[in-house]
Amino acid sequence: MSAAAAPNSAQQSKSTPSDFLxxxxxxxxxxxxxxxxDYRGVLVQIDGYMNVALEGCEEWNGTxxxxxxxxxxxxxxxxxxxxxxSGAK
Amino acid sequence: MAAxxxxxxxPGSSKANASQILPSELIDxxxxxxxxxxxxxxxxxxxxxxxxxxxxxxVLDDVTEFERLADGQVRTNKMEQILLNGNNIAALVPGxxxxx
Amino acid sequence: xxxxxxxxxxxxxxxGSAGDVDATVKEPLDLIRLSLDERVFVKLRGERxxxxxxxxxxxxxxxxxxxxxxxxxxxxxxxxTFEEIIKTKKRxxxxxxVRGDGVVLVAPPxxxx
Numbered sequence: 499m500s501a502a503a504a505p506n507s508a509q510q511s512k513s514t515p516s517d518f519l520x521x522x523x524x525x526x527x528x529x530x531x532x533x534x535x536d537y538r539g540v541l542v543q544i545d546g547y548m549n550v551a552l553e554g555c556e557e558w559n560g561t562x563x564x565x566x567x568x569x570x571x572x573x574x575x576x577x578x579x580x581x582x583x584s585g586a587k
Numbered sequence: 588m589a590a591x592x593x594x595x596x597x598p599g600s601s602k603a604n605a606s607q608i609l610p611s612e613l614i615d616x617x618x619x620x621x622x623x624x625x626x627x628x629x630x631x632x633x634x635x636x637x638x639x640x641x642x643x644x645x646v647l648d649d650v651t652e653f654e655r656l657a658d659g660q661v662r663t664n665k666m667e668q669i670l671l672n673g674n675n676i677a678a679l680v681p682g683x684x685x686x687x
Numbered sequence: 688x689x690x691x692x693x694x695x696x697x698x699x700x701x702x703g704s705a706g707d708v709d710a711t712v713k714e715p716l717d718l719i720r721l722s723l724d725e726r727v728f729v730k731l732r733g734e735r736x737x738x739x740x741x742x743x744x745x746x747x748x749x750x751x752x753x754x755x756x757x758x759x760x761x762x763x764x765x766x767x768t769f770e771e772i773i774k775t776k777k778r779x780x781x782x783x784x785v786r787g788d789g790v791v792l793v794a795p796p797x798x799x800x
Contacts, residue, residue, distance in 0.1 A: 514638035575674070
C-alpha cells in the first residue's frame with residue numbers, strides 16, 4: 499500500500515516454495531514424514547506434489563538408523579517438511 | 588436476469604473496508620519476520636518466513652522444531668532452511684513463539 | 688494424488704520422445720519408471736511392506752505387483768508385563784493391485800551390491 503510501510507529490517511531475498519525446489523536438487527536433505535520418520539539422502543528429483551526421489555537414502559527413527567535404500571521414492575502427501583542439511587555427512 | 592447476475596465488484600471491496608485483511612495478506616506481511624507454526628499434530632515450529640505459496644507451503648529459515656513426545660517431553664531440532672508442507676498446518680502466529 | 692502442489696512448479700515434466708527408454712530421472716516418478724519389471728520394495732501406511740515385481744504404475748502410485756511377499760508388523764503390549772511384543776506376519780500374494788494413496792515409499796532393487 500504505502501511505501502512508508504516497508505520494513506527497515508535487513509531483508510534477505512524472498513524465497514518461495516518453488517524457488518526452494520529449484521535450489522535444493524542435488525543437495526543432501528532430510529525429509530520428515532508426518533509419521534515422524536526421517537529419510538536422509540541426496541535429493542535427485544522433486545516435483546510440485548513434494549514427491550521426492552532420494553539417492554543413498556537412510557531411514558531414521560529418531561536417532562536410530564532403521565534401513566538403507568540405494569534409491570527411494572517418497573510420496574509427497576506424506577511429507578511434513580524437507581530440510582536442506584548443511585555440511586558433510 | 589439482472590437479479591441473477593453476480594455483482595461485478597463486491598460492495599466496499601475497492602477501498603472502504605480497510606479494516607478487513609485477507610488471511611493471505613496477513614501471511615504476506617510476515618515474510619522476512621519470525622513466525623510460529625502450529626501443526627495439526629503435536630509439533631510446532633518457529634523460524635523466519637522466507638516465502639509461501641497458495642497452499643501455504645512455506646520456506647522457513649533458522650528453524651526450531653518442537654516435537655511433543657508420547658511421554659510428555661519436548662524434543663527440539665534446529666535446521667537451517669526447510670520447505671514445510673502446508674497440508675499439515677493448523678495455525679500461524681506472526682512474530683514467533685513468545686518463549687523461544 | 689493429493690490436491691495441493693507447490694506453487695507453479697511443473698508437476699508433469701514432459702515424458703520426452705517416445706521410443707527408447709529414457710534413463711534420466713527428470714521427475715521423481717521416473718525413478719519408479721526405471722524399476723518396471725524389477726522387484727521393488729514398497730512401504731505402505733500401517734506398517735505394511737511389500738516386495739514384488741512391478742508390472743505397472745500410474746501417477747497416483749497405484750501399482751500392479753506380481754509374486755508379492757506382504758509383511759505386516761504389529762506392536763502389542765502385554766497387559767501384565769507391559770512388554771512390547773513385535774509381531775511380523777508374512778504372506779505370499781501372486782498378483783496384487785495397490786492403491787496409491789497408501790504408499791509411503793518405493794525403493795528399487797539395490798543396483799550396486
